[in-house]
Amino acid sequence: MDLTLDPTVAEGYTSKAQRSRVITETWAGQNLYCPNCDAEAVDAHRPGKRVEDFRCPTCDRRIQLKATRGSHGRKVSNSAYEPKMEAIRNDEAPDYTFIGFDPEVWRVTDLFLVPGHFMTPTVVEKREPLSSDARRSGWVGSNILLDRIPEPGRIEIVREGEARPREEVRATFEQTAFLSEQSVDTRDWTSAVMDCIDDLPVRPGETFELADVYGFEDRLADLYPKNDHVRAKIRQQMQVLRDEGLVEFLGNGEYRLRWVDTRDVS
Ligand SMILES: [Zn+2]
Structure with missing residues (x-):
């Protein structure tokens, strides 16, 4: 796994958030592998489909990316609350990868994966509706409460700038796969x-x-x-x-x- 990010892929994008997204998505398309089977790459999903960013070509597992400069805090803002809860209730939550990177040197520093079966109502918090003067007035988002996810559900793929062996990552994933049943x-x-x-x-x-x-x-x-x-x-x-x-x-x-x-x- 090459932890170097390529900022040139985001030329033409002006917003910091969009640049981060394009740079980390490009990196993931080249480096992310499936935690659930031996597929060594995952396919980028159709753009515009925000619920699922990547899909394993072998086992069909869906993976969504959340990237941040630095490292993720205990709470990560996420998509609209009701559709997310419905996906959880229907056992359709994707796996989430949380990428932390250093924009000074353009390197991935930390990356952990939360399997979709650890996405439960207890780890999702409903946010306050957006205020009446906001563009999407009344829209209700969600937070993922990372501090409510136990250690076996936060599978480190990269830790402090070092990629962990794939077999270790897959063994950790396998240990809790029973939850999806x-x-x-x-x-x-x-x-x-x-x-x-x-x-x-x-x-x-x-x-x-x-x-x-x-x-x-x-x-x-x-x-x-x-x-x-x-x-x-x-x-x-x-x-x-x-x-x-x-x-x-x-x-x-x-x-x-x-x-x-x-x-x-x-
Ligand atoms: Zn797979």
Whole structure:
């Protein structure tokens, strides 16, 4: 993967946002590969179709790009809220790649992919409608809340200016692919419980207790106010994670974290 961007492809564009888009899209068309199969390139989709920017020619996976100068914050503004929620409910959310680049040297510095099955109602925030004097008055956009996506759902492809091995990226993707088989409500819960485990001071290979996860009961009750049985849901999700090999059950309420570490491996 060549991390060099070519700013000359955006000659003729004056707006900074358009230039960023053209430059990073051109780069992705030449360098991005499918995380889900062994396709070494993805095809640019028809322009004007904003929901899906790239498509894998082999497995048909759709990938949307979000690029920024510097690095992405905890919240990323995204498309119109209602169509996005409908796509999520219909299991049609694409994968998202978040590209951070350095415009001083025109290089991709960070790139991570959030599989579409991690796009759930909990990670999408409704924005305030645009004010009445705005050109698109009343339009309601959305934010993607990156800090609500657990680590296995933020698959690093480039970290601090270094591309990670493809086989590692694909192994991380594969580990949570089971979520795409679940209903949106189920995977929303699975992902939220994973995000709680993420916040424990535990690295992959280390152990934690069910009681530690119960410590997030209030947070989960806030996210799912209609659910009166948060602890039962936590236990149910721990079984899902155990069945899928993401945690290992050691007995007596103790677990070992088994998900692929995308941060500390070298
Ligand atoms: Zn593919």
